[in-house]
Amino acid sequence: xxxxxxxxxxxxxxxxxxxxxxxxxxxxxxxxxxxxxxxxxxxxxxxxxxxxxxxxxxxxxxxxxxxxxxxxxxxxxxxxxxxxxxxxxxxxxxxxxxxxxxxxxxxxxxxxxxxxxxxxxxxxxxxxxxxxxxxxxxxxxxxxxxxxxxxxxxxxxxxxxxxxxxxxxxxxxxxxxxxxxxxxxxxxxxxxxxxxxxxxxxxxxxxxxxxxxxxxxxxxxxxxxxxxxxxxxxxxxxxxxxxxxxxxxxxxxxxxxxxxxxxxxxxxxxxxxxxxxxxxxxxxxxxxxxxxxxxxxxxxxxxxxxxxxxxxxxxxxxxxxxxxxxxxxxxxxxxxxxxxxxxxxxxxxxxxxxxxxxxxxxxxxxxxxxxxxxxxxxxxxxxxxxxxxxxxxxxxxxxxxxxxxxxxxxxxxxxxxxxxxxxxxxxxxxxxxxxxxxxxxxxxxxxxxxxxxxxxxxxxxxxxxxxxxxx
Numbered sequence: 293x294x295x296x297x298x299x300x301x302x303x304x305x306x307x308x309x310x311x312x313x314x315x316x317x318x319x320x321x322x323x324x325x326x327x328x329x330x331x332x333x334x335x336x337x338x339x340x341x342x343x344x345x346x347x348x349x350x351x352x353x354x355x356x357x358x359x360x361x362x363x364x365x366x367x368x369x370x371x372x373x374x375x376x377x378x379x380x381x382x383x384x385x386x387x388x389x390x391x392x393x394x395x396x397x398x399x400x401x402x403x404x405x406x407x408x409x410x411x412x413x414x415x416x417x418x419x420x421x422x423x424x425x426x427x428x429x430x431x432x433x434x435x436x437x438x439x440x441x442x443x444x445x446x447x448x449x450x451x452x453x454x455x456x457x458x459x460x461x462x463x464x465x466x467x468x469x470x471x472x473x474x475x476x477x478x479x480x481x482x483x484x485x486x487x488x489x490x491x492x493x494x495x496x497x498x499x500x501x502x503x504x505x506x507x508x509x510x511x512x513x514x515x516x517x518x519x520x521x522x523x524x525x526x527x528x529x530x531x532x533x534x535x536x537x538x539x540x541x542x543x544x545x546x547x548x549x550x551x552x553x554x555x556x557x558x559x560x561x562x563x564x565x566x567x568x569x570x571x572x573x574x575x576x577x578x579x580x581x582x583x584x585x586x587x588x589x590x591x592x593x594x595x596x597x598x599x600x601x602x603x604x605x606x607x608x609x610x611x612x613x614x615x616x617x618x619x620x621x622x623x624x625x626x627x628x629x630x631x632x633x634x635x636x637x638x639x640x641x642x643x644x645x646x647x648x649x650x651x652x653x654x655x656x657x658x659x660x661x662x663x664x665x666x667x668x669x670x671x672x673x674x675x676x677x678x679x680x681x682x683x684x685x686x687x688x689x690x691x692x693x694x695x696x697x698x699x700x701x702x703x704x705x706x707x708x709x710x711x712x713x714x715x716x717x718x719x720x721x722x723x724x725x726x727x728x729x730x731x732x733x734x735x736x737x738x739x740x741x742x743x744x745x746x747x748x749x750x751x752x753x754x755x756x757x758x759x760x761x762x763x
Contacts, residue, residue, distance in 0.1 A: 363736070365610065366736070368711060371741070372741060390409070397471060400640055402641045402647075419500075424504070426483065427454070428738070430460055433456040438508075453487075455490075457511055459474060461623075468482050472666065472671070474542065475683075480520070488528060505533050506535070507535065509538065510538070520692040520695050533702050534703045534705065535703070536705050540689050540720055542688070550660065552607055556608040623647075627640060689720075703728045704721060704729040708733055730746075
């Protein structure tokens with residue numbers, strides 16, 4: 293294992309300075325195209341009047357799509373106002389760690405750069421508890437949200453280890469035992485195994501007095517499942533778990549975001565291209581001035597906040613960030629499972645091959661197609677007595693419902709206007725977690741992470757000081 297301090301961008305089989313990278317967000321290419329225009333094809337398409345209506349240019353407020361109100365959409369896009377952010381330490385030490393997993397599957401040629409798992413670690417200079425933080429859907433181990441949580445946790449005295457989502461391509465390639473991401477229990481076992489190996493090889497051999505796990509969005513559900521597994525295997529002795537705005541049903545939440553995509557962008561490719569053009573210049577500017585080359589969902593939403601003005605546009609930007617994450621999961625799953633949806637199992641792509649047509653095809657495919665054509669065929673073959681219905685049921689937090697209800701060391705935070713929850717799911721969370729959940733009136737999805745109240749409550753939960761919302 294070696295330590296690294298340099299960040300590296302990722303691109304979808306697009307050559308950049310002679311190398312090929314996989315990118316979680318194709319729009320990132322817009323920012324890079326300005327700096328290296330010879331490396332990118334000028335292939336945007338503009339020809340759909342309906343998309344013009346969906347992505348309006350007027351600044352007049354519009355009703356949301358029906359999946360979220362205007363305030364929730366704007367909170368999701370804009371995030372926590374600077375004046376409401378909790379205090380952060382002036383400096384947080386950070387090392388990038390690359391570590392191989394002995395159970396890793398053979399790395400396909402097109403993923404040659406992701407043979408090792410990449411995580412980030414911030415160590416205290418004294419004995420301290422370790423907080424392991426898992427990214428949300430499609431996120432690597434150093435997203436903007438993880439950076440915020442890292443600062444809060446380090447400032448509170450924790451060693452902090454941040455990890456990618458099991459739906460991040462680098463995790464799928466380096467660590468997944470199946471290559472087909474999205475199953476809560478399977479992904480949980482893969483995360484748990486990786487955590488054990490990483491904790492045993494932390495640089496500098498820091499003294500760890502306790503271990504807690506937390507995550508945001510899908511990473512929150514992953515964190516709870518990891519603690520559930522550890523309670524049976526006792527290899528890390530995880531103390532507490534905090535779920536920050538988790539889904540209750542992974543498939544239902546992604547289905548809602550697919551619906552948001554259909555309503556705000558449409559089923560064709562033209563709506564995506566139009567939104568891409570609206571964000572193009574702003575993404576380029578953000579890339580130029582950023583001190584990080586990491587491209588994640590917050591990078592895209594930052595551009596959206598600066599350029600877009602209407603609820604329809606905000607809906608489109610939010611939907612697009614999730615669809616771009618799905619593209620990577622779909623591509624990797626199809627490649628590993630050999631299901632042949634977009635990748636020919638007999639002729640898999642190699643380094644240098646263009647994936648533009650594949651990427652364009654995947655942009656129009658919803659999660660339901662990933663489930664029916666990749667996920668379900670793989671797990672129905674490899675999991676005895678399973679059915680499509682049982683696979684869906686197994687990806688709800690109900691699978692650890694009894695532990696969530698009875699173990700006082702599980703906690704949750706969410707918003708009453710979170711885009712990924714419906715009212716019955718929010719009610720289930722409140723009923724299941726009882727006094728160990730904080731439900732905020734406003735914030736959309738992750739729009740209040742780092743807020744003083746959210747930060748204070750999270751730290752109280754991790755420290756065992758949480759007294760409930762009616763303190």
